Amino acid sequence: MRANLLLGIAFSGFAVANCKPTEPAGHKWQAAKRGDSRSPCPMLNSLANHGWLPRDGKNIDLPMIQSVFDEAMGFDQDVFIGITEAALAVSTTGNSSTFNLQDTAYHNAIEHDGSLSRNDIFFGDNLHFNPLIWIATAARYGIRIPGKSSVISVETAARARAARVEDARRFNPAFNLTQAGLTASYGETSVLMTAFWDEQAGGAPKEYVRVLFEEERIAYLEGFKKGQHSLADLVSMIGAIQAVKV
Numbered sequence: 001m002r003a004n005l006l007l008g009i010a011f012s013g014f015a016v017a018n019c020k021p022t023e024p025a026g027h028k029w030q031a032a033k034r035g036d037s038r039s040p041c042p043m044l045n046s047l048a049n050h051g052w053l054p055r056d057g058k059n060i061d062l063p064m065i066q067s068v069f070d071e072a073m074g075f076d077q078d079v080f081i082g083i084t085e086a087a088l089a090v091s092t093t094g095n096s097s098t099f100n101l102q103d104t105a106y107h108n109a110i111e112h113d114g115s116l117s118r119n120d121i122f123f124g125d126n127l128h129f130n131p132l133i134w135i136a137t138a139a140r141y142g143i144r145i146p147g148k149s150s151v152i153s154v155e156t157a158a159r160a161r162a163a164r165v166e167d168a169r170r171f172n173p174a175f176n177l178t179q180a181g182l183t184a185s186y187g188e189t190s191v192l193m194t195a196f197w198d199e200q201a202g203g204a205p206k207e208y209v210r211v212l213f214e215e216e217r218i219a220y221l222e223g224f225k226k227g228q229h230s231l232a233d234l235v236s237m238i239g240a241i242q243a244v245k246v
């Protein structure tokens, strides 16, 4: 009886160990190589690092964005048409139907002042992950703060976004967040929350968000599973983020 119980415990432990999540076949994470093109968007970069998008980040077209965001992240194919058209408008590939990831850093096309993890263009680099900018956002998200919830709530995400914009307004003498830039800022926080939303926990898992920004990796190993998201879901999240009194 007692031996059976112990055996049972041992076997259930074995089963759990065997269920450790893995990366999808053919989509192993690999760091970008020298000469690869990358974006200020942590999600585009992560998708390239997993080989969903071309690993070199080059010659990306609209059908590719639509199928990749559907297949890898569960977004309906109409969600990212507008933002992709904005990227194609500043393409440097020589083919107006394709763009390189770095093209998306073109200031005030999609890229804007007051990013969560990038510096403003006034300071010279609006493209690469900036640890000092991120550390403030991560603290506001409650990342690495023990004892707090494991997810980022809508309220927390909304306050962190607004606080970063206020930081940028204070420190950047040439600060210029246009109406389109502000809309993009709300959109980015909202698409992040939508992509990772855990209905039961009422937020986006901090660990998924942390590895997206810090490692430009999709948190498969931490248990991420794609949901299914419509444009209406995203619009409703934008409304919820904008409704928070910050």
Ligand code: HEM
Binding pocket: 039, 040, 041, 042, 043, 044, 065, 069, 073, 075, 080, 083, 084, 087, 104, 105, 110, 111, 112, 113, 114, 115, 116, 117, 118, 184, 188, 189, 191, 192, 195
């Ligand atoms: C699941 C879909 C997506 C998610 C979760 C996502 C997430 C994010 C996040 C969190 C940021 C803010 C980065 C920061 O403030 O430091 C961002 C920025 C950006 N995203 Fe994405 N993104 C998605 C899709 C896209 C697509 C489809 C495009 C273009 C084709 C795009 C282009 C950009 C650009 C250009 C920025 C830089 C804006 C800036 O901070 O100045 N994103 N994205």
Ligand SMILES: *[C@@H]1O[C@H](CO)[C@@H](O)[C@H](O)[C@H]1NC(C)=O
Binding pocket: 061, 095, 096, 097, 098
């Ligand atoms: C430009 O890109 C589109 C979309 O990927 C492709 O179908 C077309 O063949 C390309 N045109 C040239 C001239 O390479």
Ligand SMILES: *[C@@H]1O[C@H](CO)[C@@H](O)[C@H](O)[C@H]1NC(C)=O
Binding pocket: 107, 108, 176, 178
């Ligand atoms: C802010 O940026 C927009 C778009 O690039 C530009 O049209 C506008 O003149 C800028 N405003 C200031 C005060 O520089």
